[in-house]
Ligand code: SF4
């Protein structure tokens with residue numbers, strides 16, 4: 505089990521023996537539905553209440569270790585920019601008579617002027633909610649916040665997790681601000697920001713809303729940011745116009761690129777797509793990734809080394825792939 509960090513240093517994927525007794529009998533890949541051919545909602549697996557998760561003890565171990573060894577990541581409400589108020593504004597009793605197009609324009613403009621770097625809309629689907637966590641809010645505004653690639657490239661060293669938490673905080677602030685703005689317009693809105701998971705998985709609606717394509721490393725690749733960004737979202741009943749998925753050649757590119765596969769110390773990234781809950785897609789082996797992720801403050805090597813994330817490479821790659829698509 506070996507890989508290479510962004511600077512080419514070989515890394516070991518050996519598991520810290522402290523984690524071994526906590527690894528549960530049930531595979532995370534089974535919980536995730538790897539190999540299942542029927543579509544179904546995802547099961548909670550990580551970043552929910554650890555007492556209710558088979559892998560929850562390991563989640564707690566990871567958080568304690570990170571808080572102890574990287575103190576900047578403690579007390580996120582007060583550090584790394586904070587997360588904004590937990591109190592939500594009341595929902596106003598009256599609404600302006602705007603069209604869905606006008607609300608969409610106004611909501612996106614608000615998001616972009618309140619810390620989001622990109623904002624897009626998707627109509628919610630039941631299959632994006634974790635089982636048992638459905639909410640009766642029919643759409644979502646998904647926001648992307650860019651990470652500093654120089655910090656991310658330090659992965660798996662602490663500058664990376666500090667930047668990850670800083671951007672999760674920024675995304676959460678942006679989501680809370682947008683939710684309050686929507687509520688003041690007379691519509692319901694609930695913000696959701698990482699690192700803990702809310703009632704839904706954010707990646708599928710972000711893909712549907714056009715924030716990028718899924719990469720082999722299991723994270724979204726965005727035209728502008730590569731995989732160097734984080735997501736936050738606001739579920740709402742405000743009438744909004746959904747965006748369309750984006751496509752700029754990532755999927756083709758990943759077929760022939762092996763950078764993240766080779767760099768992943770525990771060899772968790774598969775060379776080919778697999779079927780997960782009835783969908784054929786890129787999938788990262790949970791059981792191999794998570795122990796390494798836990799002992800390295802959230803790892804992040806795969807998204808750091810991805811050529812789309814690298815500021816000196818990503819924009820040129822985009823132009824090349826767009827020219828190729830044009831010719832096709
Ligand atoms: S985050 Fe997981 S998949 Fe990515 S490089 Fe680290 S161990 Fe591998």
Ligand code: SF4
Pocket residue numbers: 719720721722757758759761762763764765809810811812
């Ligand atoms: S490193 Fe290569 S294979 Fe992996 S996600 Fe990025 S482009 Fe795709």
